[in-house]
Amino acid sequence: MRNFLKLIIGLGSLTGFPALCFAGDALTLKSQYKRPLEIKFPKTAPYSPQLVTLGKMLFFDPRLSGKNNLNCASCHNPSFGYEVPVKTPIGATLTPLKRQAPTLLNMAWVAPLFWDGRAETLEEQAAGPITHPDEMGGEFETIIKRLSKSPEYKKFFHYLFPQTGITRENILKAIATYERTIIAGWAPFDKWIEGDETAISNAAKRGFIIFNGAGKCATCHSGWNFTDNKFHDIGLEIIEKDLGRAEHESNNVFAENAFKTPTLRNLSHRSPFMHNGHLKSLEDVVDHYISGVIDRPSTSPSITNVTLSIEQKSDLIAFLKSLTAERQDVSMPILPN
Amino acid sequence: MRSKIFMSIFAALLLGVLLCGYMYFVTEKGIHKVEEITNKTFQTVKYAEAFHNSFKSIDTLTNRVLSMTSFITKEEIKDQFDISHKAFANASKGMSDYSLSPLIQQKFEQLNHQKEAWLRDSKLLLGLEKSETIPILEIYKQRQENLHHTLDEFLSLAKKETSDQLLLSEKELDNTLLTTFVITLTVSIVFTLFAFLLARGLSKPLVNLVHTAEQLATGNTDVTFTQKDRTDEIGAVVRAVAGFRDGVIDRLSLQENFKLQTEELKEALSKEKELNELQSEFVSMASHEFRTPLAIIDASARRMERRKEKLSSDDISKRTQKIHNAVSRMLGLIESTLMVARADKGKLSITPKEINLTELIEQCCENQNEIITSHIVTHELEELPDLFIGDQAALTQIMTNLLSNAVKYSPDNFMIEVQGWMRETDVYISVKDHGLGMDEEDLSNLFGRFFRAKTSTGIPGTGIGLNLVRTLVEMHEGEISAQSSLGKGSTFTIRLPIKGENSTNIDQEPQSLKYASQM
Secondary structure, three states: OHHHHHHHHHHHHHHOOHHHHHHHHHHHHHHOOOOOOEEEOOOOOOOOHHHHHHHHHHHOOHHHOOOOOOOHHHHOEHHHOOEOOOOOOEOOOOOEOOOOOOOOOOHHHOOOEOOOOOEOOHHHHHHHHHHOOOOOOOOHHHHHHHHHHOHHHHHHHHHHOOOOOOOHHHHHHHHHHHHHOOOOOOOHHHHHHOOOOOOOOHHHHHHHHHHHOOOOHHHOOOOOOOOOOOEEEOOOOOOOOOOEHHHOOOOOHHHOOEEEOOOOOOHHHOOOEOOOOOEOOHHHHHHHHHHHOOOOOOEOOOOOOOOOOHHHHHHHHHHHHOOOOOOOOOOOOOOOO | OOOHHHHHHHHHHHHHHHHHHHHHHHHHHHHHHHHHHHHHHHHHHHHHHHHHHHHHHHHHHHHHHHOOOOOOOHHHHHHHHHHHHHHHHHHHHHHHHOOOOHHHHHHHHHHHHHHHHHHHHHHHHOOOOOOOEEEOHHHHHHHHHHHHHHHHHHHHHHHHHHHHHHHHHHHHHHHHHHHHHHHHHHHHHHHHHHHHHHHHHHHHHHHHHHHHHHHHHOOOOOOOOOOOOOOOHHHHHHHHHHHHHHHHHHHHHHHHHHHHHHHHHHHHHHHHHHHHHHHHHHHHHHHHHHHHHHHHHHHHHHHHHHOOOOOOHHHHHHHHHHHHHHHHHHHHHHHHHHHHHHHHHOOOOOOOEEEOHHHHHHHHHHHHHHHOOOOEEEEEEOOOOOOEEEOHHHHHHHHHHHHHHHHHOOOOOOEEEEEEEEEOOEEEEEEEEOOOOOOHHHHHHOOOOOOOOHHHOOOOOOOOHHHHHHHHHHHOOOEEEEEEEOOOEEEEEEEEEOOOOOOOOOOOOOOOOOOOOOO
16 A cells, blocks of 8 residues: 555656645655654663763773774764764774774664674674774773773772673673764754754755655665665675675575665765765765666665656755754763773 | 711811721722732742753753763762752742733643653653663753743743733722822812811801900900801800800990999098098097187186186176187087088088078178187178078088188188179179198098198198088088188188079988087
């Protein structure tokens, strides 16, 4: 039924009479994009401001890296949508990494993690960059030693974990908990969804229809966070061999070159795009979907070249831009000595 | 009858007091209401501010905690939160107490609802309450903003409402004050008019009365009274003053009488006093007067007896003449005394008869010359009427008295002149001496009983002679007058009407004196 409706909408918009259908279905559509108002925390790591604060400190603490020179923000910079404005970040080995750092926005709703989904939880994930020699090149033994030297860290850890104190698990738990609180701000689009008709331009509104219709984008970029948390090969040109999801799902044809659908929130701050940072602008991205999709066995079946007029393209881009919230202040924690 | 003026003034006062009371009541009530509303507004705003403050303090706390920049323990958070929360609760309660209208009440409920939700969110975010989910910070902030907005709405609503109410009640107060003012003004005008009329009604007759009273005070009782018929006090006062006037008239006449009586009494008293004095003098004089002729008689009789052989008939006649004179002197004395006594008792009467006045006067002069050798009495009588009606004895007495007086008071001059003349219907007889005379004062008292002139010192006399003379003259419907100058002598003139045909019983006041004497 829904697909039927979408078809009608698609046809409607194509035939240039979208208004009627749009008016009727916009509400149903819009209701799918309602944002959650709460963050859910796992039972194993319940929320507490103290834990979040500790996590934030650790997130920004370079002592978590082997040479005391990198923190999480080195590659997940809040100013660039928790990414870095390079194709791929440079880690501890001073060589560009294989993949772009994905945004850390709305991680509480994302699982599994990494482009290829190799980590189930944020706790599990966090251990990755810390210890990965290419990334931060740290070792938990030394990190724990370092942190233990700080009476404040010691105090904080012991306050939060009276029994265990500073441990790997506790460090990861703190970081993960902090990450769960990193949430994309309310974008004009959200305000429109909530009923403010003036929040976005008419182009963006049309773009919204294209996004859900002719562009077929919503098939994968679904829901309020614009991701299905699934892996697709969107037919990107292969510049450097990267198996993607296939590393963990070897017998799935579609897992090859497939990467986890990223959120489209705060796109404006997050270029370059894609797992390899190969597409510089949103125009490039849309152009890719219109004409750049390489058809190969792994290519997602739902990703066929879409035909969009120039107006539709710009409408779509206007829509994508409406997903970027105003920049939020991120205060730096005072790191314990 | 109740006092009308009092009643009117009392009624006016009562009305005034009631009006004042009403004004006071109305004003007080209005002011109280305004005060109450102002207070309410003030309280509401105050509590709203307190609300806002506690709101802000929680906000600050959450901001500080949720910035996640420094480590704040749960206990610390809880302490701070509790303080703010308490303030919050107080403010909310205060605000609900002072909520005014259903609209504000509704807003307040909304506010409270939002606040509760926000507080719950705050607690979750601050980690004071455990939950699997916490609100997204932005949502929390959003809600906080809404709460803020609602608070602002509530405040402005409360302010507007109270200011509206204030305006309304102020207007009401103004209206009531205006009404009261108008009423007061009207009543005041009416009262002033009333008071003016009352004052005029009171003062005019009063002023008239004062005038009348002043007139009365000066003794002028010839005054008229207006508004005597008024039924109030003024009328009563006017009537009273009129009555007073009548009383004054009575009293004045009475007083006049009294004054007269007093004067008379005084006069009588002084006369009495004088008389008493004169009387005692008279007694001593009289005894002396009697004693002298008696001594003469005694001496003459003794001499005659002692020298009865040696006495010549000439001597005898001389002696008997002396005795005779003394006796006649005594007789005269007795006669005049008796006459006075009779006159005192009102029994003195004269018996007018046809007499020869010329002869009578001549006889008297002769008699005098006979008795008194020291003086010479001359008489010069013009034509006197042939027929004169009078009392022989009384007229003789008059003449004798006048002559003996003249003799007595002219010790150094022997000339005594008697003149008689007639003018129209009267006969005038004067006796003139050239003796001591007297002053004006004495002259005026001359005819009083027992009066003796100052010049009479050392001269025996009883002081009844001239009085008797006057009495007798007056009985003849005549009058006596005297002229005198000190040291030069006196002239006594009597006037007697010629037609003294009817014998008169002279009405005389009873006199206290019982004695009379010829000197």
